[in-house]
Amino acid sequence: xxxxxxxxxxxxxxxxxxxxxxxxxxxxxxxxxxxxxxxxxxxxxxxxxxxxxxxxxxxxxxxxxxxxxxxxxxxxxxxxxxxxxxxxxxxxxxxxxxxxxxxxxxxxxxxxxxxxxxxxxxxxxxxxxxxxxxxxxxxxxxxxxxxxxxxxxxxxxxxxxxxxxxxxxxxxxxxxxxxxxxxxxxxxxxxxxxxxxxxxxxxxxxxxxxxxxxxxxxxxxxxxxxxxxxxxxxxxxxxxxxxxxxxxxxxxxxxxxxxxxxxxxxxxxxxxxxxxxxxxxxxxxxxxxxxxxxxxxxxxxxxxxxxxxxxxxxxxxxxxxxxxxxxxxxxxxxxxxxxxxxxxxxxxxxxxxxxxxxxx
Amino acid sequence: xxxxxxxxxxxxxxxxxxxxxxxxxxxxxxxxxxxxxxxxxxxxxxxxxxxxxxxxxxxxxxxxxxxxxxxxxxxxxxxxxxxxxxxxxxxxxxxxxxxxxxxxxxxxxxxxxxxxxxxxxxxxxxxxxxxxxxxxxxxxxxxxxxxxxxxxxxxxxxxxxxxxxxxxxxxxxxxxxxxxxxxxxxxxxxxxxxxxxxxxxxxxxxxxxxxxxxxxxxxxxxxxxxxxxxxxxxxxxxxxxxxxxxxxxxxxxxxx
Amino acid sequence: xxxxxxxxxxxxxxxxxxxxxxxxxxxxxxxxxxxxxxxxxxxxxxxxxxxxxxxxxxxxxxxxxxxxxxxxxxxxxxxxxxxxxxxxxxxxxxxxxxxxxxxxxxxxxxxxxxxxxxxxxxxxxxxxxxxxxxxxxxxxxxxxxxxxxxxxxxxxxxxxxxxxxxxxxxxxxxxxxxxxxxx
Ligand SMILES: Cc1ncc(C[n+]2csc(CCOP(=O)(O)OP(=O)(O)O)c2C)c(N)n1
Ligand code: SF4
Ligand SMILES: [Mg+2]
Numbered sequence: 188x189x190x191x192x193x194x195x196x197x198x199x200x201x202x203x204x205x206x207x208x209x210x211x212x213x214x215x216x217x218x219x220x221x222x223x224x225x226x227x228x229x230x231x232x233x234x235x236x237x238x239x240x241x242x243x244x245x246x247x248x249x250x251x252x253x254x255x256x257x258x259x260x261x262x263x264x265x266x267x268x269x270x271x272x273x274x275x276x277x278x279x280x281x282x283x284x285x286x287x288x289x290x291x292x293x294x295x296x297x298x299x300x301x302x303x304x305x306x307x308x309x310x311x312x313x314x315x316x317x318x319x320x321x322x323x324x325x326x327x328x329x330x331x332x333x334x335x336x337x338x339x340x341x342x343x344x345x346x347x348x349x350x351x352x353x354x355x356x357x358x359x360x361x362x363x364x365x366x367x368x369x370x371x372x373x374x375x376x377x378x379x380x381x382x383x384x385x386x387x388x389x390x391x392x393x394x395x396x397x398x399x400x401x402x403x404x405x406x407x408x409x410x411x412x413x414x415x416x417x418x419x420x421x422x423x424x425x426x427x428x429x430x431x432x433x434x435x436x437x438x439x440x441x442x443x444x445x446x447x448x449x450x451x452x453x454x455x456x457x458x459x460x461x462x463x464x465x466x467x468x469x470x471x472x473x474x475x476x477x478x479x480x481x482x483x484x485x486x487x488x489x490x491x492x493x494x495x496x497x498x499x500x501x502x503x504x505x506x507x508x509x510x511x512x513x514x515x516x517x518x519x520x521x522x523x524x525x526x527x528x529x530x531x532x533x534x535x536x537x538x539x540x541x542x543x544x545x546x547x
Numbered sequence: 548x549x550x551x552x553x554x555x556x557x558x559x560x561x562x563x564x565x566x567x568x569x570x571x572x573x574x575x576x577x578x579x580x581x582x583x584x585x586x587x588x589x590x591x592x593x594x595x596x597x598x599x600x601x602x603x604x605x606x607x608x609x610x611x612x613x614x615x616x617x618x619x620x621x622x623x624x625x626x627x628x629x630x631x632x633x634x635x636x637x638x639x640x641x642x643x644x645x646x647x648x649x650x651x652x653x654x655x656x657x658x659x660x661x662x663x664x665x666x667x668x669x670x671x672x673x674x675x676x677x678x679x680x681x682x683x684x685x686x687x688x689x690x691x692x693x694x695x696x697x698x699x700x701x702x703x704x705x706x707x708x709x710x711x712x713x714x715x716x717x718x719x720x721x722x723x724x725x726x727x728x729x730x731x732x733x734x735x736x737x738x739x740x741x742x743x744x745x746x747x748x749x750x751x752x753x754x755x756x757x758x759x760x761x762x763x764x765x766x767x768x769x770x771x772x773x774x775x776x777x778x779x780x781x782x783x784x785x786x787x788x789x790x791x792x793x794x795x796x797x798x799x800x801x802x803x
Numbered sequence: 804x805x806x807x808x809x810x811x812x813x814x815x816x817x818x819x820x821x822x823x824x825x826x827x828x829x830x831x832x833x834x835x836x837x838x839x840x841x842x843x844x845x846x847x848x849x850x851x852x853x854x855x856x857x858x859x860x861x862x863x864x865x866x867x868x869x870x871x872x873x874x875x876x877x878x879x880x881x882x883x884x885x886x887x888x889x890x891x892x893x894x895x896x897x898x899x900x901x902x903x904x905x906x907x908x909x910x911x912x913x914x915x916x917x918x919x920x921x922x923x924x925x926x927x928x929x930x931x932x933x934x935x936x937x938x939x940x941x942x943x944x945x946x947x948x949x950x951x952x953x954x955x956x957x958x959x960x961x962x963x964x965x966x967x968x969x970x971x972x973x974x975x976x977x978x979x980x981x982x983x984x985x986x
């Protein structure tokens with residue numbers, strides 16, 4: 188029952204959320220992701236599946252609405268772009284601390300501050316290294332196509348509920364605004380209250396007898412107990428690192444040089460590979476699909492076989508730090524990227540590779 | 548020779564006049580002796596018990612002295628970030644429209660950092676109950692000025708008394724939200740005297756009945772003392788409340 | 804086959820929807836497609852452009868520096884995109900409002916009097932379909948049957964009665980496009 192449509196990345200996220208059987212979406216308009224809530228309001232999923240959609244008064248309110256719904260074992264999500272995602276950091280920290288499942292989408296734009304509305308990948312640090320306060324991790328999926336915008340909604344909720352952890356889909360204005368062919372999944376039914384009780388009744392606040400009551404909190408006044416809680420979180424994160432690393436290798440057999448890029452930059456780099464071929468250069472690409480957990484091992488192993496690595500991202504150099512940690516000095520690792528909303532062309536990436544790695 | 552009786556022995560003697568609702572846990576209240584929070588907790592739980600809706604109710608604890616409300620209220624509870632309880636309540640209510648949802652918030656939580664969430668939840672007429680403990684101060688963090696702190700009132704961040712020119716006026720947020728069409732019931736109560744406790748409980752009951760009847764947002768403000776923050780004995784703080792708080796925050800129904 | 808196209812003009816000329824119809828037509832012909840618009844405040848009455856790629860293979864970068872074809876509908880876009888056409892590539896433009904005509908000697912240049920033809924049809928909304936027709940005459944990357952299917956797909960149901968007039972406009976474009984320079 189797959190259906191092929193031409194859709195914007197943002198629209199694909201919205202449609203996928205309905206088909207995933209999401210219970211509630213809470214959002215606040217911001218370019219370049221407003222199509223998500225616009226699409227949902229137009230589509231009226233409350234009539235299609237009973238999914239609730241609400242325009243909140245702020246991104247802060249929206250993420251806290253997600254908290255409330257997620258704490259009831261419901262599939263809840265929100266989306267925004269960089270400045271709004273900054274506002275959601277407090278809520279994300281609470282959600283991570285309370286171990287609630289949810290999916291949050293960031294369609295990144297150029298910063299800092301109000302920045303620009305054009306595509307950027309400069310929220311990598313915020314997303315992967317914490318963002319909010321405390322020792323927590325988001326599971327981060329980086330779509331590189333409209334198809335993945337759609338697919339990662341389902342993958343995201345699967346991961347979120349498997350680990351009771353917030354999942355971030357880290358996209359950007361390019362993937363959000365472009366249209367591509369997308370194969371939509373069949374409609375999943377939303378879970379009934381009884382199904383939720385069966386699956387998540389051991390933690391969700393569904394209304395219970397006092398003897399069996401549930402509390403959702405991230406507070407633990409005794410530091411010894413808060414340390415224990417952190418141990419539990421850390422053990423969970425080690426499991427995620429062990430099981431959930433995802434990446435794609437493109438043209439890596441016999442490559443002399445390696446590009447590492449995710450999301451829109453990975454698309455651009457694929458063209459760079461073609462341009463390089465025309466010049467007789469053999470370039471490979473590793474595309475991290477999960478940014479956390481990061482495919483460090485794959486990059487470490489690939490480093491043995493190449494003469495140098497260029498990390499390409501729409502930022503002044505963020506993911507490159509993780510690439511360097513992974514490579515651990517085995518070969519030269521350099522960074523290239525336009526930023527502030529500017530997009531590097533495939534040609535620019537090739538010149539950077541020639542200058543910084545091949546020539547350098 | 549005085550004999551010390553156990554509670555069971557006292558009850559056996561037929562002197563039982565009050566029984567703690569089973570919707571309050573046996574955990575020791577973390578509130579200062581004489582603080583109004585404990586009474587407000589109890590009457591809220593009594594209402595849920597008497598209405599028979601405890602098992603369909605989800606409560607939300609704020610950030611403030613009542614952050615641990617979930618240790619005392621013996622029902623399903625969520626703990627919200629500072630000021631965000633009305634948004635959390637909205638999230639729950641939108642996925643479970645037929646369950647009962649209430650927030651329990653202090654004045655700093657509801658009328659300073661969470662003003663936006665408060666006003667917009669009320670403006671949407673979220674079908675929830677908001678129980679609002681106005682003690683004119685930030686109790687939990689050690690007695691700093693709150694948006695409801697009275698003119699000239701001393702706190703650790705207004706050590707010479709609240710200067711209205713510098714920090715504005717005590718905010719009457721219950722009157723403010725009463726103006727919104729989404730709010731069906733706005734009332735101001737107190738719990739420092741038995742008769743007032745009975746009235747406050749009736750108000751809370753009416754608020755939950757409104758929720759049952761899907762009427763919109765009900766807000767029950769409870770003007771309460773904070774003897775620690777005000778640096779008074781409990782008895783003095785109740786007198787001070789009567790003489791100083793109530794003229795600014797008069798008791799009674801504001802709407803509905 | 805991979806065809807990389809930039810369509811650039813004023814907001815309101817139907818640049819984005821023309822790209823969308825082309826992309827949908829590509830899907831109907833079982834091609835991979837991408838459609839990447841410029842977006843933002845500059846679209847309000849300012850310039851708008853969209854990169855459309857049709858390919859038999861998985862599409863790599865949706866943003867490009869060089870194009871097989873540039874369809875240029877105002878002077879600002881001429882200034883910006885003439886130089887981005889690959890040598891041997893195609894530049895199609897509407898001379899209406901153009902003061903500085905293209906000067907490249909290494910590309911194929913075509914013109915279509917889209918605005919004039921649209922006013923002749925007494926329907927300014929047909930403008931972008933006239934341009935599309937002209938492009939398809941030069942580069943029949945998708946066949947007419949699939950273009951009509953694409954048109955139907957990209958128009959909401961309530962606008963389906965406009966399909967005949969759009970089809971008409973495409974035919975006008977096919978008929979009226981002129982070659983100015985071949986290399
Ligand atoms: C974002 C954030 N800012 C500040 C605090 C610190 N804080 C904890 S409780 C509180 C004030 C609570 O006052 P109120 O809501 O009046 O509750 P009370 O303790 O008086 O019942 C503050 C500022 C916090 N926990 N989170
Ligand atoms: S500090 Fe004030 S509000 Fe907090 S428990 Fe003590 S008396 Fe009550
Ligand atoms: Mg207070």
